[in-house]
Amino acid sequence: MSDIPLSALALTLVVLLALSAFFSLSETAMMASNRFRLRHMAQSGHPGAxxxxxxxxxxxxxxxxxxxxxxxxNSAAATLVSVIAIELFG
Incomplete structure (x- = not known):
């Protein structure tokens, strides 16, 4: 049905899942960070802090x-899973 190979779709799905993990981990890391410790590190000259x-x-x-x-x-990944399912199961 689609001209795109199934392997390319699967690879794109893996990349999208990795991006989803990145965004989720970024949110968790920023919300759980200790602001007092970050402030101390910034005063010590740490550029990342x-x-x-x-x-x-x-x-x-x-x-x-x-x-x-x-x-x-996540929306793109869900759409891609639908395309893959249609390719595999008709």
Whole structure:
């Protein structure tokens, strides 16, 4: 039915699942981070801690972007699973 090989669809699905995991882990890591420890690390000159604090200062925007990305990736993955199922089972 589709001109795209099944192996390419499966590989794309794996990439989408990896992106979904990335977004989910990013959300968990940022929400569970210790702001006091990050502040101390930033004062000690750690550049990553400073960037994390900057992101946490705008939690609503950061969380919105992470959730939007995760929803888009999950929707694409669900669509791709449907295409694969139609290819396999008609």
């Amino acid at each position: 400073r960037k994390a604090l900057d992101l946490l200062a705008q939690t609503d925007k950061m969380l919105g972007v992470i959730l939007l990305g995760n929803n888009l990736v």
